[in-house]
Amino acid sequence: MENIYLTKTEIIDLVVEYNSNDTKQMLYFIENDCNIKFDIIKVKSGIALDNFNISIYCYKLFYNNKKSNKDFTNRYSDDKYCVYNYKAKDVLIELFKLLYDEDIENIKNITLKMKERKHIKENNSINVSSKNIVKNMSDINNYNNLDDHIENRPEMINIITELEKSKENIGYIVKEDPEFLKVIKYRLEEIEKSIKYKMPLTAIILSGSTLEGILLYIANKFEVNFKQSQSSPKNKSNSTKEFDDWTLNNFIDVAHDIGFLKIDVKKLSHNLREFRNYVHPYKELENNYHPSIEVSKIFIQILILAINEIIEKLNEQN
Incomplete structure (x- = not known):
């Protein structure tokens, strides 16, 4: 050093x-x-x-x-x-x-040295949060038993505080587009309200769409990196699709491939993507599952973890 x-x-x-x-x-x-x-x-x-x-x-x-x-x-x-x-x-x-x-x-x-210590401390904090969420999400597919595994978990208590931090930090990601920054901050505020007023489905859907919006912004900013990734989706002529034709699944996979999301958060983001599909009523009916407010907090934490890891990657490049 x-x-x-x-x-x-x-x-x-x-x-x-x-x-x-x-x-x-x-x-x-x-x-x-x-x-x-x-x-x-x-x-x-x-x-x-x-x-x-x-x-x-x-x-x-x-x-x-x-x-x-x-x-x-x-x-x-x-x-x-x-x-x-x-x-x-x-x-x-x-x-x-x-x-x-x-x-x-x-x-x-x-x-x-002080910056390095701060970086290590922040990484440890993110890793601890990630491990806690992975532990809670270990049987995510067992929807009907999920509440039993996450109710009253201590890592969920400070979700509002973490959302406030994300609203402050999101500017590190969305620097060049103040209007889009306002939209993302507004969505984070809406997610916070959905927790306060116990609207879990709203919280999950907003968390998924906000993650997709942030990843699309990063993709446009690092277009060459995203489109040259081996994970980028291809059309019938084996050319990389335009971003308008990418799914959230594609954005998550490529963001991981080029280092914006680590493996744990990649997997968790896919779980958020699956639950985000509850925006379709028949999907909710098909699974016969109605997420609780505690479950929605898990998915908000996934969004927060993704934001933190994107900021970490951007800081490494500066």
């Missing part, structure tokens, strides 16, 4: 991104986690402007007996922490001008 070469610009972007563009958090991270003890000092105040005395307080970053070139100003009070009001990247650029090369290298290495 420590042998990774990055330019100063890349290190700045890395640190800013890791701290979510939060200047206060970033400076705390550099001072405490990276042990870079800089200061913010006042350099002047009370500037006259057009015969009026206006109190303007100016501060600079101070480190290694050097001051930053840029002034950080506050018009209203003597408060050095006005620097928090400036963009994180602008502040870090000024600070990097004062640091030794070994300081910058240290910041880089610590940031990379």
Whole structure:
């Protein structure tokens, strides 16, 4: 990890991104986690402007007996922490001008290690959730006995919280299409309502269609990868079908084949696809099964797991 070469610009972007563009958090991270003890000092105040005395307080970053070139100003009070009001990247650029090369290298290495730990922690969380769902879904085909296996499971309790997180995170997937992002967020809100008002069939159908919409969006974004996959559906002339002719089954298989869905979530997504067919009344009549609200929570969890894995894959590519 420590042998990774990055330019100063890349290190700045890395640190800013890791701290979510939060200047206060970033400076705390550099001072405490990276042990870079800089200061913010006042350099002047009370500037006259057009015969009026206006109190303007100016501060600079101070480190290694050097001051930053840029002034950080506050018009209203003597408060050095006005620097928090400036963009994180602008502040870090000024600070990097004062640091030794070994300081910058240290910041880089610590940031990379912290990102790796966070990544491992998130993966472990996803894997635990996936294993829990697989355990609950082990006899998914035995519809009539399913309720006995999942009722009051603790991993289902926080489903609303997980949906809220998905609404916040879905923007990482749907970046280039704000209108489509609104539609997906609205559907996630509708899924949440269906749980609150105990409408399991609505929750399942919406979860399946939302997954299909997200996978179609990813397919359009990575069209070459999807269409060159060995799992992509072919027509009679052995050419890859256009996306309009793909089924949810096709999108799931190809998404797994090119690394957007892992094997467990692929299998679970197919179970969601099968239950999504309950949108047809005769399918429900044929199976003589009426899903409970607890069963619907399983399928919502599958959608959430799929969203998390797609985000994970996109982060790897960035």
